[in-house]
Amino acid sequence: MLEYVGKIRDIARRLLSENKVDVVIGFRQGTIPMMSEPAVVSRPEDVDELYWDYNCGINLTNYLTKRTDRIGVVAKGCDSRNIVTHIVENQIKREQLYIIGVPCHGMIDRSRILAALDGQEPTAVVVNDTEIVVTGPGFERKFNRQEYLQNNCATCIHRNPVVYDELVAEKVEEQKLDDRYADVKKIEAMSPDEKWAFFDKILAPCLRCYACRNACPLCYCPTCFVDESRPQWLGKSIDPTDVRTFHFLRAYHCAGRCTDCGACERACPVNIPVRLLTKKLNMDVEDLYGFEPGMVPDVRPPLDVYRPDDPGGFIK
Amino acid sequence: MMKGLLEYMGTEPGRLHFSWISSAESTKFVEVANTVAEEVKALGPAKHFIKEKAEVA
Structure with a gap:
């Protein structure tokens, strides 16, 4: 993947110096290992900031919403599908964008690696074709890359x-x-009480920090339903009922739009597998409407349009 | 799909019902209301989405 870095910089330099775009949005190295961060570059002399590695899991589409300038954007498979969703939902125009496509090998799961290190502080992380080599003061650990991919990348x-x-x-x-x-499907096979208990358990640590919502490229509403106070749609406490309602509605707002980019799960500070909810909806959208979000530029998401043959089995 | 997700999260099937009834379909209304009442009674009182403590505003 490191060979992408030079190519990304070359393209960005060309675009900026030929004045094809006003800014290039990509990644730069973070200050600690496994934390590549978004970077906006507007001058050709700054393009050497740009970087690419196995930690670029953040979805850059989030930074495009309602921009008015011309943008070069670095996009993985999932990012590009979210760009399509953004275009369909009128959040950006295709003409404004120069999309630098990055064929992706999957991002590594930082939280699981940190958990496996059990408190040891990594100072350098090098990823090759098969292994993730983590070094720190007095230790070196190796992880299988395929096993430590982000869960959504492993099923991408x-x-x-x-x-x-x-x-x-x-x-x-x-x-x-x-x-x-x-x-x-494993969860679907449970009884209603088991399902309820299962989600009680996984949602219990939620602090309502809304990192999942903020990281999500679909969540661009000027005022989110959780922040509304007139009317107040749901309680703002960490009461289990409020937490569950929040997660239920957040997922439902993504129905038929989610590309399973994993930004929500990656952002969660308490490692809640929030994708279990959006994934269920993705599965249903695929089954009921034969639709995969972000694949075709001019088709609106299925819950956004009415068709006479929409599945209506739930209506008596 | 909303029903699907609710049931996926542990709401009992039979708790939530959807129907489309015209104002002219009085008999259908009675039928549906009765089935809903029966099915919900069979499930017993709701256990979920209830806050036990009153929320302090």
Whole structure:
């Protein structure tokens, strides 16, 4: 993946010096390992800030919403699908964008690696084709890369960007998976009481920090329903009922729009697998409407349109 | 899909019902209301989405 860095910088330098775009949005290295952060570059002399590695899991589409300038944006498979969603939902115009497509190998799961280190502080993390080598004061640990991919990357079937103006490398081979929804089906097989208890348990640590919402490229409403006070849609406390209502509604607002980019789960400070909810909706949208969000530029999401043949089995 | 997600999160099937009844369909209204009442009674009192303590505003 490191070979992408030079290519991204070259393209960004060219775009900025030829005045094709006003800014380039990409990633730069963070101040601590495994924390690459978004960067907005507007001068050709600053492009060497840009970087690419296995920690670029943040969805850059979040930084495009309602911008009015011309933007070069670095996009993985999932980012590109969210860009499509943004275009469909009138949050940005295609003409404003120069999409630098990045065929993605999957991002590594920082939280699981940190958990495995059990409190040891990593100072350097190097990822090669098969391994993640983590070093720190007095220790070196190796992890299998495929096993420590972010969960959504391990079940991803759209690693290559769906829209782009230029690719930084050859497309990568897409994964062939037996069942992307095994975790969802496992929960579906439980009894209602077990399901309730299961979600009580996974939602218990939620602090209502809304990091999942803020990281999500779909959550661009000027005022989110959780912040509304007239009317107040739901309680603002960490009462289990309020927490559950929040997670239920947050997920439902993403129905038919979510690309499973994993930004929400990555952002969660208490490691709640919030994707279990959006994934269930993704599965249902696929089953009921045969729709995958962000794949075609001019089709509105299924819950946004009425068709006479919409499934209505739930109506008596 | 909303019903699907609610049931996925542990709401009992049969707790939530949807129907489309015209103002002219009085018999259908009675039928549906009766089935809903029966099915919900069979499930017993709701255990979920209830706050036990009053929320302090």
